[in-house]
Amino acid sequence: MAVFLLLGLVVGSFLNVCIDRLPAKQSIVAPPSHCPECKKRLAVRDLIPIFSYLLLKGRCRYCKSAIPKRVPFVEAATGIGFVSLLCFYGVGAELAVSLFYFCLFIIIFVIDLEHHLILNKVVYPSAVIALIISIFLPQLTISPALAIESHFFDLGWASGIVSCLIGGIAGFIIFFALSILTRGGMGEGDIKMAGLIGLAVGYPLVFISILLSIILGGVVAMILILFKLKGRKQSIAFGPFLAIGAMATLLWGNEILGWYLSMIM
Ligand SMILES: [Zn+2]
Structure with a gap:
């Protein structure tokens, strides 16, 4: 259960990347995560779902530009969704x-x-x-x-x-x-x-x-x-x-x- 929550949070973080980059016609695999404003590459400590957002108070560590509120929401929703679906279906192809x-x-x-x-x-x-x-x-x-x-x-x-x-x-x-x-x-x-x-x-x-x-x-x-x-x-x-x-x-x-x-x- 806890593993699934973590998996959901990490996947949610990846979904944010897709949501940011797909409409902008950018690749979702490269380059590595960076601040869209100052282009500074983000380290692992800035990429922890939800917690990084809270610790940084919703701003980029380097240029202080605002991170969209959507980012932690998508992460949390994905985490909760993953756990709920696991409870609903149990492990299997349907899940x-x-x-x-x-x-x-x-x-x-x-x-x-x-x-x-x-x-x-x-x-x-x-x-x-x-x-x-x-x-x-x-x-x-x-x-x-x-x-x-x-x-x-x-x-x-x-x-x-x-x-x-x-x-x-x-x-x-x-x-x-x-x-x-x-x-x-x-x-x-x-x-x-x-x-x-x-x-x-x-x-x-x-x-x-x-x-x-x-x-x-x-x-x-x-x-x-x-x-x-x-x-x-x-x-x-x-x-x-x-x-x-x-x-x-x-x-x-x-x-x-x-x-x-x-x-x-
Ligand atoms: Zn920045």
Whole structure:
């Protein structure tokens, strides 16, 4: 457990590097960590997750420029997320897959929040990984709630990738339609991200994932407008809601679907 918390904190620190460098078109492996202001290379004592930030009071040791508050938040969230997922799944393939998506969604969440961007170089490779996962671990992409009822998924090893592809295409089409209906309220990045989520959660969970994101996005948008934190005309990044909806679906999608099916039958 403690090891997993540490692992999460260290991975969170790496996610910060990705979040800083990917939108700036920099490599995430080289050069080593440095202050973005004074370019001074950071030593290990400045790279300890959360503690370095607290000890340095949120400023660079050398030039005193402010370190974004996001840095310790991402580290803490990743650490807590890692431990929570370990408790939720126990050790196994499901844990590994959910950790991958969790990290991916954090990167997309924060970059979209800060830059209003969902990057192709994040989405495309992840889509390939989602397809590979669906081939080797089809049981993770097929909803048991549906598998019991229908023979649609009696396709052997191909069932995972079929579920995954239908989910991906459905997510893509729904958001493509939404972007036309909202006249650009949904960006190109949101459409691709919805497709990626479809690939990750498969059919039919993609519908639950999108529904959760839209409900959450709607509630938050209403609160922001109600308290005048955002104007009616200002755009709100939708990526974070897609990310939360998808993560919730990975964790509880089958329960939500099972509950829904029991309601209508
Ligand atoms: Zn500095």
